Amino acid sequence: MNAREKILNAIAANQPEAVPLPVIDKDTVISYNDVGMQFNTMLESIGGKAVCIQDLQVLKESVNADKATGKFIVNTIEALGEVDEYVSSLSAAQLEKLEKAYIKGTVGVAENGAVWIYESQMLNRLVPFICQHLVLVIDKKDIVPTMHHAYAKIDTAQEGFGVFIAGPSKTADIEQSLVIGAHGARSATVYIIE
Amino acid sequence: MRVGLFIPCYIDQFYPQVAIATLQLLEKLGCNVSFPLQQTCCGQPMANSGFAGLSKGCDKNFVKNFSGFDYVVAPSGSCVLHIKEHLEDQGHPKEAERIRNNVYELTEFLTDILKVQHINASFPHSVGFHNSCHGQRGLHLSSMTETMLPAFSKPEQLLNMVKGIQLSNPERRDECCGFGGTFCVFEEAVSVKMGKDRIKEHEVNAVEYITGGDVSCLMHLEGILKRKGSSVKTIHIAEILNSEL
Amino acid sequence: MAKHAALSEKFIADEPRTDWHDETLWFVRQKRDKAAHGLPGWEQLRELASQIKNHTLSNLEKYLRQFEQQAKANGITVHWAADGDEHNKIIHDIIRKHNIEKIVKSKSMLTEECHLNEYLLHQGIEVVDTDLGERIVQFRKEPPSHIVLPAIHLKKQDVSETFHKYLQTEKGNNDPQYLTEAARQHLRDKFIQSELAITGVNFAVAETGGFVVCTNEGNADMGAHTAAVHIACMGFEKIIPKAEHLAVFLRLLARSATGQAITTYSSHFLKARRGQEMHIVIVDNGRSKQLGRKDFRNSLKCIRCAACFNTCPVYRRSGGHSYHTAVAGPLGSIINPNMDMKANADLPFASTLCGSCSNVCPVKIDIHEQLWKWRQVVVAEGYVDASKKTGMRGMAYILAKPGMYRFAGKMGRWVMRTFPFMINNKLNAWYKQREMPEVPKQSFRDWYLKNRGK
Numbered sequence: 001m002n003a004r005e006k007i008l009n010a011i012a013a014n015q016p017e018a019v020p021l022p023v024i025d026k027d028t029v030i031s032y033n034d035v036g037m038q039f040n041t042m043l044e045s046i047g048g049k050a051v052c053i054q055d056l057q058v059l060k061e062s063v064n065a066d067k068a069t070g071k072f073i074v075n076t077i078e079a080l081g082e083v084d085e086y087v088s089s090l091s092a093a094q095l096e097k098l099e100k101a102y103i104k105g106t107v108g109v110a111e112n113g114a115v116w117i118y119e120s121q122m123l124n125r126l127v128p129f130i131c132q133h134l135v136l137v138i139d140k141k142d143i144v145p146t147m148h149h150a151y152a153k154i155d156t157a158q159e160g161f162g163v164f165i166a167g168p169s170k171t172a173d174i175e176q177s178l179v180i181g182a183h184g185a186r187s188a189t190v191y192i193i194e
Numbered sequence: 195m196r197v198g199l200f201i202p203c204y205i206d207q208f209y210p211q212v213a214i215a216t217l218q219l220l221e222k223l224g225c226n227v228s229f230p231l232q233q234t235c236c237g238q239p240m241a242n243s244g245f246a247g248l249s250k251g252c253d254k255n256f257v258k259n260f261s262g263f264d265y266v267v268a269p270s271g272s273c274v275l276h277i278k279e280h281l282e283d284q285g286h287p288k289e290a291e292r293i294r295n296n297v298y299e300l301t302e303f304l305t306d307i308l309k310v311q312h313i314n315a316s317f318p319h320s321v322g323f324h325n326s327c328h329g330q331r332g333l334h335l336s337s338m339t340e341t342m343l344p345a346f347s348k349p350e351q352l353l354n355m356v357k358g359i360q361l362s363n364p365e366r367r368d369e370c371c372g373f374g375g376t377f378c379v380f381e382e383a384v385s386v387k388m389g390k391d392r393i394k395e396h397e398v399n400a401v402e403y404i405t406g407g408d409v410s411c412l413m414h415l416e417g418i419l420k421r422k423g424s425s426v427k428t429i430h431i432a433e434i435l436n437s438e439l
Numbered sequence: 440m441a442k443h444a445a446l447s448e449k450f451i452a453d454e455p456r457t458d459w460h461d462e463t464l465w466f467v468r469q470k471r472d473k474a475a476h477g478l479p480g481w482e483q484l485r486e487l488a489s490q491i492k493n494h495t496l497s498n499l500e501k502y503l504r505q506f507e508q509q510a511k512a513n514g515i516t517v518h519w520a521a522d523g524d525e526h527n528k529i530i531h532d533i534i535r536k537h538n539i540e541k542i543v544k545s546k547s548m549l550t551e552e553c554h555l556n557e558y559l560l561h562q563g564i565e566v567v568d569t570d571l572g573e574r575i576v577q578f579r580k581e582p583p584s585h586i587v588l589p590a591i592h593l594k595k596q597d598v599s600e601t602f603h604k605y606l607q608t609e610k611g612n613n614d615p616q617y618l619t620e621a622a623r624q625h626l627r628d629k630f631i632q633s634e635l636a637i638t639g640v641n642f643a644v645a646e647t648g649g650f651v652v653c654t655n656e657g658n659a660d661m662g663a664h665t666a667a668v669h670i671a672c673m674g675f676e677k678i679i680p681k682a683e684h685l686a687v688f689l690r691l692l693a694r695s696a697t698g699q700a701i702t703t704y705s706s707h708f709l710k711a712r713r714g715q716e717m718h719i720v721i722v723d724n725g726r727s728k729q730l731g732r733k734d735f736r737n738s739l740k741c742i743r744c745a746a747c748f749n750t751c752p753v754y755r756r757s758g759g760h761s762y763h764t765a766v767a768g769p770l771g772s773i774i775n776p777n778m779d780m781k782a783n784a785d786l787p788f789a790s791t792l793c794g795s796c797s798n799v800c801p802v803k804i805d806i807h808e809q810l811w812k813w814r815q816v817v818v819a820e821g822y823v824d825a826s827k828k829t830g831m832r833g834m835a836y837i838l839a840k841p842g843m844y845r846f847a848g849k850m851g852r853w854v855m856r857t858f859p860f861m862i863n864n865k866l867n868a869w870y871k872q873r874e875m876p877e878v879p880k881q882s883f884r885d886w887y888l889k890n891r892g893k
Contacts, residue, residue, distance in 0.1 A: 004519035007675065007723045012500040014731030019497045022490040024683060030479045042700060092631045092665035111478070111690070112700035125664040125712055129657045129704075147686035147701075156682045157647040160513075160710035164689075166701050169657040173572035173588065175595045176463050177615035182571060183623060183630070184657025184704065203838065206883045207848045208876045213883035217891075229887050232841040240838075242792065242811065244818030245831045251839025331794035339472065340750065340798035342481040366465070370752045374791025379868035381789060383448035386872040387457065387756050388791075417873025 026148035035110040035143045036192065042113035047180050048167035048188040052140075056080060059137065059191055063102055071099040076123045077137060088123045092130065101131040108143040108190070109150045114166035115190060116150060119159045128165060134185035136165070139193050197225045198263035200297070202273040202409070203235040209409050215436040216269040216300055222436075223308055227267075230259035238276040242375040246280065257283040257290050265307065266297040269432045271329020271407050274299040278333070299333055300432055301349040301407055310352065317434045318358030322396035323350060324406035324415070325368040335407065339368050349407055349431055356434060364395030373414040389418045396426065403429045442785040447757030460592065461755040467588070468749040470698025471799065478694065488687050489803035492740035495679055496730065502645040502678045503721070509648025510719055513710045518720045523553030526722045530555065530637065530670055531562060533718060537668060539634045543626075545652070545659035546570040547639030548586050548743060549672050549722055551765040555637075566637070567629045569658040571622050578605045584759025586766055587696050587745040592758050626658070636662030640673035640719075641742070642688055646681045649709040650719070653692065653702040660706050669711065670718040675726055676739040688742060691801035695744040725778045734812045738773045740802040745770075747796035747806055753789055762786060769796040773809040776817060784822035787813035845884070852878045 001009075032038040040050035053059065056079055063080050066073045074084045080102060087095070103122050105115035115136045122128050144150050156162060169184030180186060197220060201213040220227045236256060237249030256277070260266045268274050277297045283290040304310045329335040329349075336347035353361050372378070372388025379385075393415060396404050404419075404426060406412055412428040419426050451457050475481045495502060507517045520526035526549075534542070542559075544550065544566050556566050556577075568577045572589035576582065578601050583589030590598065595613040602608040608621045638659045643650040650671055652659045663669045679688065693699040711717035730736050748754050748768035759767035764775045764783060772786035787810045796806040817823060837843045869875065881889075 002519070003521040003525055003723075006521055007519055007721070007727060008500055008503065010723070010727035011503065011675070011730060014727055014736075015499045016497045016733075016736065019490075019493050021494040021680060022487055024487065024687065026686075028480070029484075046699065046703075092633075096627070096631055109701075114701050114705070119712075125660070129660040129664065147690050148683070151683050151686045156644070156649055156685075156707050157709060160708075160712060162707045162709075163660070164701065164705040164707075166699075166703050166705075169655070169703055171571045171619060171656050172697070173570070173575065173590055174598050174615040174618055175593075176466060176588070176591070177595070179616050179619040181623065182619060182656035182658070183569070183626060183661050201883050203844070203848075207852060208879065210879050210881065210883035210886050214886060217887075229884070229891070231884065231888075234841055234844040235838040237835075237838070240831050240835050242814070243827070243831055244787075244814030244816075244823060245828075245835065246815050247819070248831055248835035251835060255839055255841065327791065327793035327795075331798065338795075338798055340795055342475050368795075370791045370793035370795070372752065372791060374793075377788070377791050381444045381447065381753070382868040382871055383444070383451045384753050384756050384789075385791075387451050387454075388752050389873075391458075391461070391756075413876050414873065416876065417869065420874035421872060 024148060026146070026152065029146050029148055030111070031145050032110050035145050036140050038110035039108050039113060039143050039192070042110065043167060043190055046113055046167035047170060048113060048190060050190050050192060052192045052194055054194050056193070066100055072097045073099055074101045074127060074131070076121060076127070077102055077104045085123065087127060090124060092126055095124070095126050095130045098127065098131040100133040100135060101127045102135045102137065103128055105136045105138040106142065107150050107153050108138045108192070109147055109164070110143055111146045112166055114164040116154050116162060116164050119161040125161050128163070129184045131185055133187045134165070134168070134189070136188065136190045137193065138190060143192070195225055196264045197227045198260045198266045199227050199229040200233065200260065200266050200268035200273070201229065202268060202270045204413070205269065205409050208413070209430070212269055212409055212430040212432055215430065215432040219432055219436040220267065223304070223310065233259045236273045236276045237280070238273060239375060241276065241280055253281055253283050253290070254285070256281060257286050257293060260293050261286070261289045264296065265303065266293055267300055267303045268297070269300045269407070269430060270409060271299045271326050271333050271335060272410055275328040275332035299329055299335060299407060301352055302333060302335055304352055305348045313352065313355040313435055315355070315435050315437050316357040317437045319402045320360045320362065320400060321353070321403045321405050321434065322362050322364060322399055322401035323353065324371060324392065324404055324411060326406050326408035326411050327370050329407045330368055352435060353431065359434070362399040362401060364392060364399070366395060371411045371415055373411045378414055385414070386418060389414050393418060393424070393426070401426060403427050405429050405431050405434055407431050441763070443757065443761050443763070443789040444785065446761035446763065450758045450761055451756060457756055459594070460758060463591065464749045464755045467697060471695055471746055471749065474694035474698040474700065478690070484687065484691060485801055485803055488691055488801055489740065491679065491684050491687060492802050493737070496736060496739055499675070499678065499730070502680055503675055505645040506643055506648055506678055509646070513648045514717070515648065515711070516716070516718045518718060520720055520722045520724070522724045526553045526672065526720055526724070527555050527558040529720050531559065533668065533670060534564060534635060537634070539668065541629070541632045542566045542635045542637065543569050543629055543633040543662040543666070544637040545639065545654060545662055546573055546589070547637065547672050548766060549639060549674050550637065551583060553722070553724065569626050569629065569662060570654070571619060571656060574622060574626065575601060582760070582765065584767065585745060585748055586743055592760065630661040630665050633662055633666045635668045635670065636666035637670050637672065638663055640671050640677050641692070642679050642685055643673055643677045644682050644685065645678055647709060649707055651685060652706045652708065653704065655703045657704055660704055663708070664712065667714070668716045668718070670720060671708070672720045672722065675721050675723060676741070692742055692744055695746040695799065695801040729774065729777045732777065735773060735777060735809055737804055738770070738809060740804055741770055742802060744801055746799040746801065750795045750799045752793065752795070753791065757789070762789065769806045769810065773806055773813060776813050780817060780820060781822055784817045787817060848882055852882070
């Protein structure tokens with residue numbers, strides 16, 4: 001008998017009598033008066049930065065200004081100008097000098113400041129992690145109160161990869177001292193389009 | 195109301211004053227109390243050491259002594275919890291069940307059954323309260339800092355009725371003192387360190403006494419206090435509630 | 440092998456350091472409290488998580504089959520390993536097949552449990568741990584002392600010395616920011632060159648065949664999205680039925696672990712990226728046996744948040760290494776006896792049974808009750824000192840007989856009153872750092888007969 005059969009048989013023999021699966025009633029969990037404000041507060045508390053904007057003009061200017069510095073900047077958002085499609089085939093070595101990436105998020109979560117990004121939105125799975133600075137863009141209407149609401153809005157089986165990102169990369173592995181910028185982005189800014 | 199007084203073995207042998215205070219307090223509050231003379235021990239020392247199988251004799255003796263009372267009351271959360279969770283007597287299963295349901299730790303008996311609103315006691319001293327784990331987390335004598343539920347404390351509710359008392363809590367109000375039954379000798383180093391740390395927090399509050407509902411915890415803390423020559427004393431909650439001017 | 444009591448005595452010998460360890464972990468517990476207080480419905484959420492896990496355990500076979508089928512449909516190769524050795528061999532085979540030399544690994548307690556690094560090292564293969572804490576202890580050739588904070592037993596001076604030796608950082612520069620930056624640069628190189636990334640799995644979703652990996656540093660993603668091969672290793676209890684259940688567990692996990700509302704990265708892997716190969720190794724290693732132990736099976740509900748470590752007054756004062764196993768703390772003490780009862784017979788006794796662990800557990804494992812039950816099993820199976828057994832037998836004999844008890848009590852009190860040196864000696868563990876209680880002239884029973892006797 002191979003390991004698979006052995007394990008599954010042992011589990012079948014040993015698992016307890018069936019108990020029912022509880023129902024999650026997401027309407028009974030907390031709701032915030034102002035999910036936008038809660039999102040901002042949470043994000044700032046974890047070292048991120050929230051910027052509310054009325055239209056995309058300021059962002060477009062920001063992308064242009066960044067690109068003008070000659071640094072390696074990646075824009076993946078069509079509404080902000082030319083999309084840097086070529087990054088989808090870049091290797092880690094080629095992305096190593098990535099300074100900043102602009103990525104559109106699908107959902108923002110008020111209770112924890114996280115933003116959901118699909119693989120298609122980041123073009124290359126490495127981009128949001130390997131960049132020094134991460135800029136995420138979400139629509140205010142896409143901010144939901146809790147993770148329960150977030151999972152109702154996304155489909156984790158839709159693409160090969162997706163991620164909730166909450167603020168910049170961090171660690172407290174040395175004496176519990178918080179240090180921002182462990183392996184991933186050193187800063188995370190979320191632009192919220194009103 | 196017929197109350198059977200259950201006095202844990204180490205209280206009987208080493209801290210009779212706690213048992214006397216408990217008896218007098220219950221009598222003052224109008225209970226008809228008797229102390230079954232053939233009682234010994236609840237069996238916890240064996241059971242907590244992994245020898246629950248050896249506590250059958252204790253169980254049987256316990257049921258023999260405490261059958262027929264309306265309530266069984268003891269000045270120890272730990273021993274009461276053990277009875278509540280583990281008392282079995284195959285010869286007398288009904289009686290064992292009755293006792294499991296009717297056994298009370300002293301302070302919960304006062305607040306929940308006697309519904310004491312007023313105690314004629316006076317103890318004009320600075321007193322630090324020690325939450326004993328089995329009373330607190332086992333019998334739910336007070337709320338616990340780990341859970342997100344409304345705060346309450348049955349023993350503190352009673353202590354606050356005592357005239358002149360200045361009650362304080364250590365910074366970590368429900369951390370274990372490290373007694374832990376046979377843990378106190380088999381894990382001596384950690385046990386003593388835990389006790390020292392509890393004492394340190396009480397000392398910050400300049401207490402004269404440390405009180406609590408379990409003599410076992412207090413005996414452990416007392417041993418450490420005496421070794422370091424501290425002036426802080428330990429006293430069981432029954433002694434404070436029974437104290438008069 | 441030295442046991443918990445002896446190892447912790449050694450740890451406590453440095454009292455200021457013990458205090459620091461205790462306070463640092465207590466601080467983490469306080470952060471957890473704050474996060475839990477900040478979330479209305481915390482207790483309901485724990486209950487929900489507990490019920491989902493109970494349901495999952497009771498349908499485990501079905502969900503594992505479903506997960507395997509979905510994962511395969513997503514193009515992932517699924518392997519099964521009955522024990523740690525099989526797990527290590529599966530990984531070794533993949534390494535050999537691709538002729539891989541550069542391997543990075545993010546935190547996976549399962550690979551610690553299976554001693555993967557040592558196994559591969561024996562084959563001449565080096566694995567680079569990329570979690571900062573794990574890299575620190577790897578340099579020092581120590582095991583992690585905590586499942587979430589692997590280097591929590593070390594002070595920044597220790598880390599500075601280690602990094603000076605291995606990463607040529609400035610001698611005496613203890614600034615965590617500086618040291619972390621050095622590790623970032625060092626590990627970036629490792630990531631960029633990596634050919635194989637090994638990660639753990641926090642949650643595997645039966646319905647989708649996907650799995651979730653949570654980190655704050657981003658190290659799992661840096662490796663997994665770079666390397667041509669990604670192997671994710673999971674104990675079979677990581678399974679949950681549906682994606683919507685992730686909401687429950689992700690809300691609880693980081694809040695319980697570090698007091699964060701969520702980890703920085705919660706990465707959802709479903710398929711390999713173009714040109715990449717993805718493997719999942721599903722490991723038993725004693726878990727199916729534990730599933731069959733009625734009293735202990737719900738230890739398999741654990742989501743490895745380590746809240747029980749941080750709250751445990753014994754763990755905080757004895758350090759993770761005193762538990763001499765990959766998973767320390769209260770949780771380790773209820774899972775390790777199942778794996779090797781003889782070697783771990785001491786662990787269920789490394790607790791005062793205070794119950795704080797069960798209260799903080801986000802999936803409501805009755806940890807302290809299982810510790811009590813393990814004590815019974817350990818004794819019943821004979822893994823206890825003969826002297827302890829004899830002592831307990833004698834005690835039980837006396838306590839079951841009221842006459843004997845009173846006689847022994849009188850003797851005991853008489854002995855202690857008359858010849859204190861007979862008790863107060865070095866062999867008495869109580870007396871080493873504590874005075875004996877003062878001995879009264881009479882027992883309560885004596886008093887009662889005198890004062891209330893008819």
